[in-house]
Amino acid sequence: xxxIRGRGLGLELRxxxxxxxxxxxDLSAKLSERPGFYRGSSAxxxxxxxxxxxxxxxALRALLSEHGIELxxxxxxxxxxxxxxxxRAMRPKREMKLSEAARSLVADFxxxxxxxxxxxxxxxxxxxRTLHREPAxxxxxxxxxxxxxxxxxxxxxxxxxxxxxxxGQSLHHDGNIVVVGDVNPGTELIASGDIVVFGRLLGxxxxxxxxxxxxxxxxxxxxxxxxxIAACIALDEERGTPSAQPEVxxxxxxxxxxxxxxxxxxVFN
Numbered sequence: 001x002x003x004i005r006g007r008g009l010g011l012e013l014r015x016x017x018x019x020x021x022x023x024x025x026d027l028s029a030k031l032s033e034r035p036g037f038y039r040g041s042s043a044x045x046x047x048x049x050x051x052x053x054x055x056x057x058x059a060l061r062a063l064l065s066e067h068g069i070e071l072x073x074x075x076x077x078x079x080x081x082x083x084x085x086x087x088r089a090m091r092p093k094r095e096m097k098l099s100e101a102a103r104s105l106v107a108d109f110x111x112x113x114x115x116x117x118x119x120x121x122x123x124x125x126x127x128x129r130t131l132h133r134e135p136a137x138x139x140x141x142x143x144x145x146x147x148x149x150x151x152x153x154x155x156x157x158x159x160x161x162x163x164x165x166x167x168g169q170s171l172h173h174d175g176n177i178v179v180v181g182d183v184n185p186g187t188e189l190i191a192s193g194d195i196v197v198f199g200r201l202l203g204x205x206x207x208x209x210x211x212x213x214x215x216x217x218x219x220x221x222x223x224x225x226x227x228x229i230a231a232c233i234a235l236d237e238e239r240g241t242p243s244a245q246p247e248v249x250x251x252x253x254x255x256x257x258x259x260x261x262x263x264x265x266x267v268f269n
Contacts, residue, residue, distance in 0.1 A: 039068030
């Protein structure tokens with residue numbers, strides 16, 4: 001199976017199938033699902049041993065070039081695995097410390113477990129269940145003619161994520177996405193609605209992914225490597241020096257505009 005994921009400021013293409021030609025066909029299908037989405041990116045290919053020949057590598061370069069992707073290099077899966085293990089071994093060990101409030105819950109949980117065990121011994125349910133029904137409303141003698149119902153479509157749901165998103169992670173959601181934390185380079189956020197980041201936005205953000213040009217991207221620090229709203233694209237190098245205040249990105253006159261959040265009300269009106 002072919003895998004496309006973020007890696008640092010670029011992409012990592014996992015083409016580890018023994019049949020390299022089949023892996024190329026799978027990669028071509030995945031890139032065609034979102035044409036132009038990866039345009040302007042660079043990529044490193046991770047392949048199985050033995051490595052592909054020159055003809056196959058030329059076919060890979062041609063395929064990536066067709067989608068606007070530059071091939072930086074090719075690595076063997078074994079070497080990539082060893083490098084990943086080395087990096088993980090070098091990471092400092094983190095000790096999780098509980099707050100006083102959290103530690104106070106330990107005794108509560110122990111007591112609850114003991115209570116559940118006693119209930120099971122007596123053949124009772126683990127948790128007492130009660131069922132309350134409101135009395136039915138009286139039926140009027142002469143029911144009025146029911147009016148036809150107009151069912152409004154439900155509003156899009158919001159995916160709420162708390163924590164930092166690191167390179168290689170992604171959030172895809174049919175609705176809005178809210179991230180409380182930083183979004184590091186190599187991260188991908190794709191939402192059919194708005195994207196809100198309570199932190200630094202350094203990865204790729206695509207709002208209105210189903211064509212909604214009214215979608216917006218909000219961030220406390222807007223430093224995205226790539227911004228997309230519907231079919232409009234803006235790259236980081238087009239923006240210049242990032243602002244130190246919260247900003248919002250939106251579509252105006254067919255292109256993405258970024259403005260201070262403090263002026264959002266007058267900008268949108």
